[in-house]
Amino acid sequence: MKSTGQGRFRGVPFWVYKEQRSRGGRRVVRREYPLREHGGADDLGKKLPEHTFTLSLTGDDAQAQRVRLTQALNAPGPGELLHPDWGTLSVLVDNFESRYSVDNQRLVEFTVTVVPVADETAPTVAQDTAGVVNRQGDSTLAALFSTLADGWQASLHDAQALMDTVSEQANTLESALNGLGLLADMQSFTASFTALRGNIQGLITTPDRLALAFKGIFQGIQRLPAYPQPEQIKNRARAPVSPQPGALQHQIVQLADRLDSALVRQDRQRDRQGLQPTTRSTMQLLHNTLRLAVAVVQVQMLSSLLTASLAAVSQNAPAQVLPRAASPAPRQLSDSGSVWLESTPDVVRVSQQVARRLDACALTTSALGYQSLALQVRALSRAFVADLSHRGVALPGLIQASVTTTEPALVTLYRISGDARDTARFIRRNRLRHPLFVPGGERVEVLCG
CATH class of the missing domain: 2.40.30.200 (Elongation Factor Tu (Ef-tu); domain 3)
Incomplete structure (x- = not known):
């Protein structure tokens, strides 16, 4: 043997x-046929x-x-x-x-x-969660203004109050968009607001045209990222940082937060004494419709912002390797400030905030008697949370570290992560007033992985 x-x-x-x-x-595989001399x-x-x-x-x-x-x-x-x-x-x-x-x-x-054993695995079917959010958002927006047109009730007794309400809402929207510096560059917006304010008396008696006018404004906001960005937005950086992906979507998300707060404040200050019940219901319907429309646009912009963030992550240099000793116990993230979807904790925080707002609006819509619309809003909320949960895991993590002494941002970032190539984003994320001075005693956030 x-x-x-x-x-x-x-x-x-x-x-x-x-x-x-x-x-x-x-x-x-042979190709042979009976009674034939040739094959292949x-x-x-x-x-x-x-x-x-x-x-x-x-x-x-x-x-x-x-x-x-x-x-x-x-x-x-x-x-x-x-x-x-x-x-x-x-x-x-x-x-x-x-x-x-x-x-x-x-x-x-x-x-x-x-x-x-085969090294390759069978291809898996990837669900387009971002597409689901966009389609659900578009259908919800259409249902919103269709419900507004169907539920609008105008009374001659309260015609002036309704006109004042519509005018206030239009002014609020225009002021918010003026804060972005877009109206000078977007003639369609200017025409929409001019037509809305110039024909309020006729619009309150034709709810279909009124709903179409408001719908056109929000559809214009949806299409803003597809237009060239005006230089006014590009030059408004507070720190010497490079342009970030999804900058316009980010500003629209912040605009939606301010607009929602303005609508809530305006509704609380509105005087409803002496108004008929149908007029009060109509005002509440208009208020709820605009708040929901703002939330729908914000959801779509956040989904688009996540897409831009993921594209930026895939193009970045190799991930930073953070020493274990530099990772203290995580602290609760602040709810205020910029909404940049750059890390998994950002995604979790934003999805919870927006989902709570959508659910609250769905409850209000259901209380007004529009159950079908409320179900659509809940479906949009679920689709949005599923989208951020599904795609957000690809973003890097986040750690917080304490700065013991005042030092330049580049030094702080290198000391924590061992890599100082992403100093610009570190400065912007921590809102540092000057790149040479990170105050001692402060806690800073650093993306990891």
């Missing part, structure tokens, strides 16, 4: 013995490689070794094969047979056929 070396399968040792065979080739063949790709080898077990305990190897060969799933000629392979056992002679039970032979 001559062996070529020792091998192992699932930890059970054996000796490679006699012949070793490997099979391969191409998956050729097609190449359908590479065959799966297959290895057949003979092994031996020797010694006084050869039968015990046979039992152990048989159990290893019959075990489900792939196993690790260590072969002296083929190296280490992850294989599946196709078939095997064992042989031994009753007059010499100190020698057992096996013939084993194995197939290597």
Whole structure:
């Protein structure tokens, strides 16, 4: 008996013995037809490689070794094969047979056929959660203003109060957009507000046109990221940092927060004494519709902002490796300030805030008697949370660290992370007034991974 070396399968040792065979080739399909002299063949790709080898077990305990190897060969799933000629392979056992002679039970032979496990996995279907949010947002926005048109009730007794309410809401929207510096660059917005204010008396008696006028304003806000960004926005940076991805979406998200607060404040200050119940219901419907429209636009902008953040992450340099000692216990993130979806904690915080706002608006809508619309708002809330939860895991994590002494931002970032290439984002994220001075005693945030 001559062996070529020792091998192992699932930890059970054996000796490679006699012949070793490997099979391969191409998956050729022949095209042959009856009563025809000609044919052909097609190449359908590479065959799966297959290895057949003979092994031996020797010694006084050869039968015990046979039992152990048989159990290893019959075990489900792939196993690790260590072969002296083929190296280490992850294989599946196709078939095997064992042989031994009753007059010499100190020698057992096996013939084993194995197939290597495929390295590639089958493609998985990825759900377009961002597309679901956009489609759900568009349908919710359409349902909002359709509900406004259907539920609008104008009374001649309170016509002036309704006109004042519509005018106040239009002024609030225009003032908020003026804060972005866009109206000078977007003539369509200017025309929409001019037409709305100039024909309020006619619009309150034709709810379809009124709803269409407000809907056009919010659809214009939705389309803003597709337009060229005005230089007025690009030059408004508070610190010497490079432009960030999704800058316009970020400003629209902040605009939505301010606009929602302004609408709530305006509604609380409105005098409803002496108004008829139908007029009060109409005012409440208009207020709720505009708040929901603001929330829908904010949801779509946040989803778009996450897309821009993920694109920026995929183009960045290799991730920073943070020392474990520099990771103190995490603190609660502040709810105020900029909304840049740059880390997983940012995604969690923003999704919870917006979901709470949408759920509150859904409850108000249901209380007003519009259950179908309330269900659509809840569906949008679920789609938004699912989108951020599904895609947000690809963003880096976040740590907080204390600064012991006043030092430049570049030094602080390098001391915490070992890499100072992302100083611009570190300055912006921590709202540092000057890049050369990080005050001692402050806690700063650093993206990790």
